[in-house]
Amino acid sequence: MLRMLILILLPVACLLPPGTGAGEIICGHEAKPHSRPYMAYLEIRRGNKNIACGGFLVSKNFVLTAAHCNGASITVLLGAHNINKQEQSQQWIRVRRAIPHWKYNDETLNNDIMLLQLERAVALNGNISLIPLPTSGQQVRPGTVCSVAGWGRRSSSNNDTSPTLLEVDLKVQDSEACGNFHCQMPPCYDPLTMICAGDRHQCQNSLQGDSGGPLVCGGQVQGIVSFGSTSGSPPSVYTRVYTFIPWIHEMMKRSQSGDPL
Numbered sequence: 001m002l003r004m005l006i007l008i009l010l011p012v013a014c015l016l017p018p019g020t021g022a023g024e025i026i027c028g029h030e031a032k033p034h035s036r037p038y039m040a041y042l043e044i045r046r047g048n049k050n051i052a053c054g055g056f057l058v059s060k061n062f063v064l065t066a067a068h069c070n071g072a073s074i075t076v077l078l079g080a081h082n083i084n085k086q087e088q089s090q091q092w093i094r095v096r097r098a099i100p101h102w103k104y105n106d107e108t109l110n111n112d113i114m115l116l117q118l119e120r121a122v123a124l125n126g127n128i129s130l131i132p133l134p135t136s137g138q139q140v141r142p143g144t145v146c147s148v149a150g151w152g153r154r155s156s157s158n159n160d161t162s163p164t165l166l167e168v169d170l171k172v173q174d175s176e177a178c179g180n181f182h183c184q185m186p187p188c189y190d191p192l193t194m195i196c197a198g199d200r201h202q203c204q205n206s207l208q209g210d211s212g213g214p215l216v217c218g219g220q221v222q223g224i225v226s227f228g229s230t231s232g233s234p235p236s237v238y239t240r241v242y243t244f245i246p247w248i249h250e251m252m253k254r255s256q257s258g259d260p261l
Contacts, residue, residue: 010147014094029170032087036149038131038221039165041083042116042212053152056221057130060121062252065212066224067100067114068238074098074116078126083151084163088095089127094119099251110190112226112239114212115248117138117255128243132220134242136175137224140195142174146217147199148225150210170198172217193243195223198234 029167040055055065063076079089096119101111120196122128140146149167178189178196189196198213215223215238223238241248254261 004107011137012052016229021102028166030162031081031149031165031167034127036165036167036216037079037127037129038214039078039080039149040065041077041080041151042069043075044075045073047069051228052151052210054152054210054225055116056214057122057128057254058133058221058248059130060124061256063095063118064214064221064224064248065114065116066226067104067112067224068106068109069212070098070100070114076116076118079125080165082164090120091122093129097255098121098139099255101247106198108188108190109227109237110193113224113244113247115251115255131214133245133248134220134222138220139240139242140172140217142172144172144217145169146172146197146215146222147214148215150213150225152210156243158254170234172197173199177235178237181182189237193240194226195238195240197236197238198228198236200234223229 038056040057042053042055043061044051044053051071053065053069053071055063057078058064074095076082076093076095078091078093080087095116097117098114099117100114102110104113105111112250124130134140140181147163147167147169151165173196175189175191175196177200178194179191197213211225213225214221215225221241223241226237226239228236230233251261
């Protein structure tokens with residue numbers, strides 16, 4: 001029986017709990033430096049260990065990521081290509097408030113989406129910019145070729161992570177592909193809130209990028225890296241951003257105005 005894989009990148013392999021693994025780019029390549037200026041690298045403190053996730057900038061004050069990337073404290077790195085170097089383009093910003101979706105379920109991984117309100121507005125430039133959210137009538141459909149990027153592992157057989165941003169293309173699948181593959185035990189695929197991506201006949205498996213990273217289709221973010229199988233076999237599952245557009249706008253509005261969430 002397949003076991004669920006939450007795609008969190010852990011900097012130290014021995015910290016991986018049983019039954020989980022790291023997000024990775026397999027059969028991909030290094031991205032052109034700063035060609036994805038919306039990408040965010042998240043350093044997360046959880047208990048007595050540090051973990052990392054991906055994310056993406058949707059406004060000057062907010063980064064979007066996966067709810068399972070929450071922790072006691074989060075710091076966001078923007079404008080990075082090589083996370084092991086101090087690049088002039090980089091901006092480190094602490095998270096003021098993490099806002100996971102109020103219906104997020106850590107067993108089913110449904111509603112796996114979280115907004116991060118930053119302590120200060122980001123200084124936008126050629127290396128740091130926003131990515132558009134999907135609008136009405138622009139839901140991604142099966143057969144669409146999208147892309148994922150991240151700083152995760154480069155192989156399912158070892159813990160070698162990439163300091164530079166990697167990227168890969170993969171194809172959106174119909175609901176049946178993930179419904180059959182990811183319902184042998186929780187979490188189970190929900191087509192209303194999730195996107196299925198990754199061709200099981202290709203090496204570009206569905207463990208693309210880090211948890212919380214964006215599934216980009218036609219220049220818009222359509223999905224958020226959520227979960228896959230521990231076998232490393234595609235397809236994998238991404239949170240369907242389109243479904244949560246009203247929630248995203250409402251939470252950003254309330255946070256900016258200081259209203260209760």
